[in-house]
Amino acid sequence: MIYCAYDEFCVSGVSSDDWGVSYSPSHICALKDSTVIMRCTYTYPTGYQIKKVFWTKTLVKYHGEYPDLSNDTEYSQRLQYLGDKQQNCTVRLSHVTLKDSHMYYFRFITDKPDVKWTGVPGVNLTVTDLQVESPERVTEGDSVSLTCKSSCALTDRATFIWYRNSQPLTERRDRNNELLLQSVRREDSGRYSCAVDGHTHVSPAVQLYVMYPPKNTFIVVSPSGVIVEGDSVTLKCISDSNPPAEIRWFKGRKIVRSGRIYSISKISSDDSGEYKCKSIYEHGEKYSNAVTLNVMYPPRSVSVLMRGSGVIVEGDSVTLNCTSDSNPPALNFSWFKENETSTVGSGQSFSALQSGRFYCQAHNQHGSQRSDAVTVTVKGRNCSPSPPQTILMA
Structure with a gap:
């Protein structure tokens, strides 16, 4: 053979x-x-x-x-x-x-x-090599399975390790090449990779997006303290959702802006009011609680109101009242006689006993403003009435 x-x-x-x-x-x-x-x-x-x-x-x-x-x-x-x-x-x-x-x-x-x-x-x-097979997007509360795949069945018996954002999931170390996330949470979002215990090779990471609606929507105001006319103010709508929600701003019931940030440069008293933001998500919407902007400003439109014509008889008086528009309201008032430097009175009302031109000055913690002057004329009791006087009022 x-x-x-x-x-x-x-x-x-x-x-x-x-x-x-x-x-x-x-x-x-x-x-x-x-x-x-x-x-x-x-x-x-x-x-x-x-x-x-x-x-x-x-x-x-x-x-x-x-x-x-x-x-x-x-x-x-x-x-x-x-x-x-x-x-x-x-x-x-x-x-x-x-x-x-x-x-x-x-x-x-x-x-x-x-x-x-x-x-x-x-x-x-x-x-x-290893590849993670996973859905790209899941909704919060769903169950999701990720698979660590190879092109062939490994000859050596393998124990699989899972990582999220490069950190090992220590509770997931077993011979099963699947990672099951039951009732997935927003915290489960991240980049997932897998490896075999005892080997250095780690699969490329795959991003898992967990979709969830807004839960807490609220407004952060900056600066957070007292707001004075002329300041720059920023309102930020905090709304955690995935994907990010569309944001709309309301002053009262009127839509005034869209976008996560609402900036007001050189704020004025007209901007005072109640603001809300609304998160609009594909599965619903959610309003924030209202915040109130209370814009402070110094006295303005200061004027003197006078009872009567401004012509009085010697020995009588005329009451002058000082009015102003301010926030907070003016509590301090000073009275002056024109061309004199020292005050002649204080308080919101002043009783004039002599002829002259008088004005008031209103004060709050943000500033002060003076009024225009008004004329008071005093005549003698045995004298014929004085000619008509022109009364100046603010």
Whole structure:
């Protein structure tokens, strides 16, 4: 009987059972950047000695021989032969890459001329990375499942680890490649990735968006203290939702602006009033509580009101009242006689007993303003009435 082994040689008088290479397993699925051990044994008839052993990834000869992986620069630093020249042909390949996915064959050369053997079929190595499969958007309260996927079933039994925003989810470490989030919360939003315990490779992160409606909508006013006419005031509508809600502003029942921030430069008393913001979401809307802007300003439109014509008889008096528009209302009033520097009275009312032109000045903590002057004329009791006087009023 003549036996020919893989077109290498023909040997007379031997059985095919005397020659062989066995791989266990013959299919390996390994994770990117991991270390792979391809276990291998080989047999040959007695009377032969093994001169050379090596691994190759091609059955195409170059210069009469198959390429030795240990001479390949892509493998030489990562490949370590763990076998011998008798039976064991196991090899270790570290830091595997996706490009390492290939068929690999063990080959030995004997001391007899042209008696060589290649173990066919070889080891089919598939290198895979990890990918997270997840819906992009879920609604708060729903259940969502994320899957850590590989292109093949990993040969080594794997324990999966999950990360959110690069932080390990320590409660999720098991042999299941699925991450189940029941009744998902807004805090579950983030970038999810997965890995296999004991390996450095981590999958690319996938963003999970948890959609939720506004729960608390409120207004922040800046500055938060007393607002004086002429100040710049900013109202900010705080409304946490995903996606962000559309914001509209109301003064009373009138829409005055849209957008999250409502800025008023050089605020005036006309801007005083009650403000609300409304968050408009695809599944509903929500109003904030009202805030009141109470704009303070100094006295203005100060005037003197006089009872009667302003002509009085000697010994009588006329009452003058000082009125003003201010916020807060003016509480301090000073009375002056024109062309005199010192005050002639205080309080909102003043009794004039002599002829002259009088005016008042109203004060609050934000400023003061004076009125125009009014004329008071006093005539003697035994004198004929004075000619009509012109009364000036503010």
